[in-house]
Amino acid sequence: MDRRYTVGQYALRSDVYNRPLSGLSLIACPDCDLVQRLPDLGPGASARCPRCDRELWRRRENALERTLALSLAGAVLYIVANAVPMLGLTAVGHQAFTTVLGGARQLWRDGREIVAVLVLFTVVVAPALQIGFMLAITLGARREPSPRWVGTLLRYHPTTGTWSMIEVMLLGVLVALIKIAELATVIPGLALFALGALVFVIAAMQASFDPREVWSRVAWVEGGDRQKITGERASEAAP
């Protein structure tokens, strides 16, 4: 033990795995750590923590197929939203157009590089990762057991959602649009409508997804123990 500590915490962490419990239904509430047993839920039903009221699990019907369909729709809308102009403006013979990317580009040119990178990240990069990860997860999870990379993407998927701010941007664009409408004629572009649809598609994509279902399919890092836990299922299959 002492020897392992001296090689540094990473060496220690890399080879020590926790032992799983004998069943997967026992969980701890992520918000208050209360240990409890998840009931077997019917489709659409949800379980809440009795102590802090956190929703622990909501069982979704056809979660994988629906989420796959919605993330495909999201990918198409995302490409349209970033490829075509979002807003146009005409005033006394002048005309100007901007795309989503154009907003970040103009900030960069005006010397606000850090804010430009933040805008680029929250409305271009993070949504692309959010949709792309979901697409890959739902495709990869069709295999059982699912490959390890599905687990890796699923681990980072909530972070992409935290920083993906399309709906906030859309509200900001609408405020800017009405503000500018007093000075000049504003022409809403196709991308604005694509973004409006994308906000709802992303929300539906997140709502139809059941991470617990995917986690139950992902291949374990520590392979041996999985056999013990899924033993019930295996014995069902065997005659």
Place this chain on the structure above:
Amino acid sequence: MSTVALTAMQQGLQSCEACGLLSRPAPGADEGRCPRCNETLEFRKPDSLERTLAFLVAAAICYIPANLLPVLTTVTAKGRSSDTILEGVVLLWSPTGWPLSLIVLIASIMIPSAKIVALGYLLFTVRRGSIASNEQRTRLYRVVRLIGRWSMVDVFVDTFTVALVQLQPLMSVEPAPGLFFFAAVVVLTMLAVECFDSRLIWDPASSREVQYA
């Protein structure tokens, strides 16, 4: 197992933040890896209170220039004029435009300050070991986590105003230094929320239940 409600930590179990699997560390070890997803496991988020406080203090410092410095500069033939966030709210206020003005007021002034106060209150009560109104404090944390992103609205309003109003030499709008500080407040408070571990709210109450059991 006892009949008293216990937390995973009291039973020596660790819950994976990534995949939710409950597992037991190897004998003698305090931390290990999740056997399902390889995530590093800890009983509580590491240095949660210190990290949250650090981000919160940084956010509170940036909050001052964010509100005092202008966020936009308008250049016209008549000259240059700069607006702070609050001036932007006042400018938007009109018989028809007041709903927008209200949106910006709530998102840019009220949400960031409420967030700083709420997180400060949570840090203070957790450090004091309070056991009162745990459920409401957890709910407060969830609300802060949910609405925090909407403060970014003003950054986007300014971004796209700048991108569109480029009618040189007639009129153009440039971003001003306050925009950076305002964006910093939003990002720093979001990071503070991510570092906070709401299970700490429940820990004093959990240990007391066991004492009296």
